[in-house]
Each structure stands twice: as C-alpha cells, then as structure tokens.
Amino acid sequence: MSDSSCHSLPRIDPESLGESLLDGRQARWAIDGLGALDVQGDGRAGRLLLTHGAGAGQDSAFLVALRRELADAGVQTLAIEFDYLRGMREAGRRRPPPRVDRLVEELARWCDRMSQHAPSPLWLGGKSMGGRVASLLAAREGAAGLVLCGYPFHPPRRPESLRLDHWSSLACPTLVVQGSRDPFGTRAQVNGYALPSCAEVHWLEDGDHDWKPRRASGRDQAGLLREGAQCIAAFMGRHR
Numbered sequence: 170m171s172d173s174s175c176h177s178l179p180r181i182d183p184e185s186l187g188e189s190l191l192d193g194r195q196a197r198w199a200i201d202g203l204g205a206l207d208v209q210g211d212g213r214a215g216r217l218l219l220t221h222g223a224g225a226g227q228d229s230a231f232l233v234a235l236r237r238e239l240a241d242a243g244v245q246t247l248a249i250e251f252d253y254l255r256g257m258r259e260a261g262r263r264r265p266p267p268r269v270d271r272l273v274e275e276l277a278r279w280c281d282r283m284s285q286h287a288p289s290p291l292w293l294g295g296k297s298m299g300g301r302v303a304s305l306l307a308a309r310e311g312a313a314g315l316v317l318c319g320y321p322f323h324p325p326r327r328p329e330s331l332r333l334d335h336w337s338s339l340a341c342p343t344l345v346v347q348g349s350r351d352p353f354g355t356r357a358q359v360n361g362y363a364l365p366s367c368a369e370v371h372w373l374e375d376g377d378h379d380w381k382p383r384r385a386s387g388r389d390q391a392g393l394l395r396e397g398a399q400c401i402a403a404f405m406g407r408h409r
Contacts, residue, residue: 178205187286190216193245203279204255207248209236214243215405217292217316218283220276220299223266226250226258231379232296234391235318238398244405247291249279272302273309280306292405297321297353297378301332308338314408315343316401319378322354322362336365342408343368346397348376371400 178199181189189196193211200206207227217239221227227236227248236246251272257264266272276293284291293303294316307315323330343365349356349372356372364370373393375382380397382388 183286187288190245190247190286191288195240200282203282204250204252206283207236208245209248210240210245211243212245212289214402215292215314215409216245216247216287216289217294217401217405218276218280218303219246219248219316220293220295220302221248221250221254222295222297222299222319224263226254229296231394234394235296235398238394239401242398242402244398244402247283247287249276251275266298269298269302269305272298273305276302276306277310280310289409292316294318304339304343305335307341307343308335312341314341314405315339316405317343317345318397319347319351319380320345320354322359325352328358331362333362333364336368339365339367341367342404344401344404345370346373346380346400347371348373348378348380348382348393350375351378353378369404371397371404373397 178197180201181198190208195209197205197207221232227250236248239246252275253266290313292314293307293312294300295303296318298321300317300320304315304317322332345368347354347370359370373380373396375386375388376393380393381390382393
C-alpha cells in the first residue's frame with residue numbers, strides 16, 4: 170500500500186462500497202478526500218477499521234500476515250494509512266508522526282465515512298501507535314469495540330510514562346493482544362495496571378512487540394499471529 174499506488178486505484182461510490190463490504194470482496198480502492206482503503210475478509214465475525222504503527226504502514230510484514238489470518242478467522246479488515254506515512258513515502262525518508270491529536274482527528278474522518286456505509290458496526294483498532302489512536306477516539310466518541318495489537322502502554326525503558334489516562338473513559342469491549350515480552354508493556358508490568366472492566370488482555374507467550382518469540386521457546390511468529398487473530402475473531406463474535 171503506497172501513495173503512488175493510491176493515485177491509480179479505482180474510486181468507489183458510497184453505495185457500491187457498502188455492497189462490496191457486504192459481499193466480502195477483497196479489493197483496494199481510493200476513497201475521495203481520505204486515501205487508500207484495503208479490504209480483506211468476509212466479515213462473518215465482524216468488521217475492523219485497522220490502523221498501523223508509527224514507522225511502518227499496512228504493507229509491513231506483521232500487518233500483511235495479521236490481515237490474512239484475520240480474514241481466515243472471519244474478520245473483515247478495512248485497512249487505512251495516515252497521511253504522514255504517505256508523505257514519508259513520497260519524500261523517501263522516515264519522519265516522525267504528527268501529534269497524536271491530529272491522528273485522532275484523521276481517524277475520526279475515516280470512521281465517520283466508513284460507518285455510514287458498513288453493513289455492521291465498525292470496531293476500531295490497530296498496531297502499536299495506531300491502537301493508541303483508536304483507543305483515544307473510542308474514549309472520546311465511543312465505538313462498537315476496540316482491538317489493540319501490541320498496545321504501547323509506555324515507551325520502552327520508560328515504564329513511568331504510562332499512556333492510560335484516557336482508559337477510564339473507555340466503555341466498549343476492548344481486547345489487547347500483547348506479547349508477554351513486549352518492551353512497551355510486559356506481562357509483569359501490565360498485570361499491575363488498573364484496567365477498566367471492559368478490557369481484556371490476551372497474552373501471546375514469549376512474543377515481543379511484533380509477536381516474535383525466541384527460538385528457544387519452541388514457538389514461531391506465524392503461530393502467534395494465528396493465535397492472536399483467532400482470539401480477536403472470537404472476542405468480536407462474543408460481543409456482536
């Protein structure tokens with residue numbers, strides 16, 4: 170998914186978008202005024218507006234594999250990228266994301282547009298930073314539910330800088346899928362947090378921030394991705 174490819178993508182009108190989502194058609198479109206939308210999965214377990222992490226977009230190996238596993242488990246993903254990432258690709262160099270409040274507003278525009286045409290209520294979620302943005306929007310405006318993959322509870326090596334102030338405002342079903350060794354929040358650290366009753370944490374044994382386990386664990390990343398996706402689908406199905 171790149172900015173240059175967005176210009177060549179077909180446009181889709183709102184009515185046709187809703188029909189395509191209902192049909193479970195895998196496709197990529199350009200959404201006027203917003204950017205590229207990548208749809209995968211039939212939605213029998215629910216629909217998830219999915220964002221990405223700070224330094225890599227929807228074409229990252231992690232998100233490509235996760236979307237495939239989610240589709241196999243029945244979750245339809247509506248994958249988007251923030252404007253700054255497209256600008257980063259155009260410039261050919263990395264740049265930091267803008268202030269998180271700007272990303273929240275951008276996600277709100279996507280959510281407003283997609284919610285008008287989705288056949289069922291949209292869940293919000295994402296990888297790392299994208300999950301944080303989704304949680305901030307859900308705390309502000311509500312959501313059908315949240316899926317947070319590798320939530321950045323704090324910056325690495327700075328466990329005192331927690332990103333949980335807005336969690337007390339969350340009221341929707343919230344699932345965190347976290348590697349037990351994630352430097353943004355290990356199992357030992359997160360188990361000590363007072364999370365709201367609407368939130369559940371599923372631990373992927375020995376996984377890091379990208380759900381990669383150590384070889385000595387006897388597990389592999391593909392297996393943890395599949396486990397995570399199946400857990401997400403089951404959680405969304407329970408809260409439909």
